[in-house]
Amino acid sequence: MSKKNVQDKLLIFALGGIGEIGKNMYVIQYDNDIVIVDAGLKFPEEDMLGIDIVIPDISYLKENREKVRGIVITHGHEDHIGGLSYMLRSLNVPVYATKLTLGLIEGKLKEAGLLGETKRILINADSEIELGSINVSFFKTNHSIPDSVGVCLETPEGIVVHTGDFKFDHTPVNEQYADIKRMAEIGQKGVLALLSDSTNAERPGYTPSEKNVGEELKDIFRKSPQRVVVATFASNVHRIQQVINAAIATDRYIAVVGRSMVNVVGIAGDLGYLNIPDGMIVEPEAVNKLAADRVVILCTGSQGEPMSALTRMARSTHRKVDIxxxxxxIIAATPIPGNERYVGRTVDELFRLGANVIYGPGSVSGVHVSGHGSQEELKLMLNLIKPKYFIPIHGEYRMLRQHALLAEAVGIEKSNIFVMENGDTVEVQGGKARRGSKVPAGNVLIDGLGVGDVGNIVLRDRKLLSQDGILVVVVTLRKQEGTIVSGPDIISRGFVYVRESEGLLDEANKIVSATLLKLMNDKVNEWASLKTNVKDALGRFLYEKTRRRPMILPIIMEV
Amino acid sequence: MSKKNVQDKLLIFALGGIGEIGKNMYVIQYDNDIVIVDAGLKFPEEDMLGIDIVIPDISYLKENREKVRGIVITHGHEDHIGGLSYMLRSLNVPVYATKLTLGLIEGKLKEAGLLGETKRILINADSEIELGSINVSFFKTNHSIPDSVGVCLETPEGIVVHTGDFKFDHTPVNEQYADIKRMAEIGQKGVLALLSDSTNAERPGYTPSEKNVGEELKDIFRKSPQRVVVATFASNVHRIQQVINAAIATDRYIAVVGRSMVNVVGIAGDLGYLNIPDGMIVEPEAVNKLAADRVVILCTGSQGEPMSALTRMARSTHRKVDIxxxxxxIIAATPIPGNERYVGRTVDELFRLGANVIYGPGSVSGVHVSGHGSQEELKLMLNLIKPKYFIPIHGEYRMLRQHALLAEAVGIEKSNIFVMENGDTVEVQGGKARRGSKVPAGNVLIDGLGVGDVGNIVLRDRKLLSQDGILVVVVTLRKQEGTIVSGPDIISRGFVYVRESEGLLDEANKIVSATLLKLMNDKVNEWASLKTNVKDALGRFLYEKTRRRPMILPIIMEV
Structure with missing residues (x-):
């Protein structure tokens, strides 16, 4: 996209977060001014073998680096801040965030060695910042982490509102009310475009209040004759506060277990987001000395993650805590799609250990509510902001579509709703919006220390290897004489039990020999032909005998 | 277990189906008489890389082959009949099943070339058969496939009842009422032990009637201005009948698409389980010539299975049908745990093609109900059969536990409830039951044509390969001289993009050379030492540089 194309136009697009849950990154550009909203990560999909995390492709931002005025963060969840350190390594821009969000970000920047060189600006819901020609202000929202905000971006073309993640909780924990009044005022001014959270657009009705969970927790704590273990999302500071409150009400101590739980409780406590009586927190080692009915263990692992605290406890492999x-x-969370089996297995193991397990969808267990608004709340947001144009964000495609239907239902014109993909742009000029040309967008895969060095070919190979393993065939030839000097030796991994399949591998050996001898006899001596023929002959033979297609790696040498 | 131990005792155990959903196989043994109930398969779990299906380990049955009197099949679902041909290959025993079940089994036996040599006995709900000292009779149940039965096994130690899979549907399709009267009569006689389906033991209340789905389908068909595509389980013959009924009501033709759907519609139609008006079924190729509002496409793919008809249509890669x-x-099914993401992706693609998609949990979409009874129905079964001992079956551990709690709630003594694992036995002698010694039980993995030739080592290798790939290091030495004649050559697959990582692989090369030269210089010449040292040095280097641990395969040769 040349400079000319974008002059005097407003551009709105996502580099991540549309058509997916994760790696949120939205871009608002007016003329030569770019404001980024959020920089998240995504956890790998099941076909991304060996990948640790996924971040957005930011080549558009790097190409336009001199225009980027800043990045605004809506809240401190991984899918909104987890990609920040990777981005900042190649694009050093000022970061604007509220107190808790900034606290969590600073922890990450420290780990990445980027704390010193990053300009960090603390904002609150009343802040107003000028980022070039774009005036940015905020409004409080309810979400499953404190200090979440929506963003109001006033551009010369009009106001763009980005909701961040939100629900409407009329009885919030920690007094963090959504600022409905300010939302209505923004709507009153006239809003050009709304970008709104679609996570629960498939869910009818209202999302229940976080307070409900608190009551249920107290009730369970009270009835439990022994220790209570609560697993929840480390970032859900409201939930953690309610666990603390229930522990106070039932005269129990709390041990905090699991790296990210310890981390968040530390940061949120230091910053004043948790109200913890002195002496209430004890070391995990200390719980065995306390009476069982005086103990709460607050831990990670609500998604059945293999290395998490609760999973280790369930498998009796945790160093400090036994069930x-x-x-x-209490598993105070609903499994994220894809994690159901992991959670199920953890529950099974806990039952096997004789624990009483409270789990399942929040509507049944009562110990979880979503942090995202359901259909009626999404309609309320649409009616408060009253935008001319609507762009559903933060959701898989079907959720965006359902959100679009809700927008139609409240009266937004169908032609003014843009259901997009990452990289699709909406261009606004003279108050009229239309689809613009695409910008580059995609997944950057992170595997260990490698950023982007694993791509489709590597993933395809991993997939092949994972299905039927590999056979390495080593053979040394004397091509001139047309003889085999040593080998073929066949080494297999992930294919079959070698001991049980000696006969098969002996036959395979003979086929390789015969293939090579015939080729050399026919004066076919090019390495490429020899290798291809060995691969083909052996592949055919193995498929016929086993119906498997292992990767075959012929290593043919000459003396 | 020696012959002596089992004399005059009743043994009850599972070789599959307890602690899992799948590969159901239950064994009732009295003295020298063994009756098997069901022979199912299970689909592989996510850590069983490359595995096609999983069947029970039947070594106990093979060791006691002369005692096996027959196998009784409760209904025609894969998790109850899918392991039958594998079992029959090593254990030729008579198979007893009702008409539709036997029809489906015969299709499988034909494919496996076992039809001729297998004794098949058609039964109905009124049949009584003598299998040695065990008298076997049946009772009708409601389930998501016609012709399902529960089994009543009268042994000299008392009556054992196996429910099969069931719900209580008071308005069933095809008039297949559950025979509540007979269940009550069996209960009246006095039942020693009940084995009952735990699939929905976590779900409160009642499972709705299949008839509800029919009404909803008609309604959707009526309102749809164009073609209607319905994906559901091929085996759900009741559901298929309701699709046919809705098509009749709205004057539409039906095209059947997908191998297993064509297969089941064929068998069920031939055996009289489907009522299809003449001329209603059209070839898939014909639908393009019909008016869109006269068309229904009935297909497989309700679980988002990658190769299924609906998935291909959603990806626009189906040969005959475009969306x-x-x-x-209409996706008339709820995703089986683990399939949520696949189904979600299919729905996304369908929306992208502009379709109107009706999906989601049955309670929201109205187009699916479960085939398994919920808590109130499980209690009803317990109260009808009134067993002395209770063994929850057919479910993961947590479901068995919940079912045990329900049994306690209706008054079964806690000490009379056996929550077991596959291979655990219950021994009954003189009317008293207790846990007996274990019998061998486990997973037999099927990969292509291989039955059981892939085990833990192969799976562990596949897992390793899938995470970080493999490096093959080839080097030829002249050990006496302590020199490297050729190589090291490093070939990698699934590790990194070679082009982007030349520097890394060059360095790796040098490390291998240095390691080998030093070892030879120190007169360390054993192959094992050379290989181990190369692996360790290279592994350390690569982990430090990339935080990955690829499999390393050193191939060191001598000239």
């Missing part, structure tokens, strides 16, 4: 028969374990 | 904008697609 004892009669303990009550 | 057109404005078509209505």
């Amino acid at each position: 004892l028969p009669g303990d009550t374990v | 057109l904008p404005g078509d209505t697609v």
